[in-house]
């Protein structure tokens with residue numbers, strides 16, 4: 001399953017609030033630093049060569065800079081840890097949690113797996 005298909009996955013990156021990211025108060029600063037480093041990596045085209053498509057650089061960088069600003073301005077007081085619980089537990093259909101326990105990585109691509117596996121392996125890269 002291709003995880004970029006938001007009509008299939010549902011909970012994803014189409015139309016979400018920054019507060020819906022699975023933040024925890026315990027390690028908020030570390031999470032925020034990590035997320036900002038991921039955004040910076042994407043802005044700097046980290047692993048763009050691994051994608052099976054060519055992103056529109058102007059649009060992607062503009063949107064990533066906007067996301068970076070939203071994350072930078074996000075404060076611990078806005079955290080609702082029920083979102084972390086939602087992302088990290090199974091649902092009523094007894095599916096795997098969206099965030100697999102222990103953050104396992106794809107041995108081939110070295111990226112963190114979701115409940116559907118590796119984004120690159122799933123798309124045939």
Ligand SMILES: [Zn+2]
Pocket residue numbers: 106107108109110118119120121122
């Ligand atoms: Zn993989």
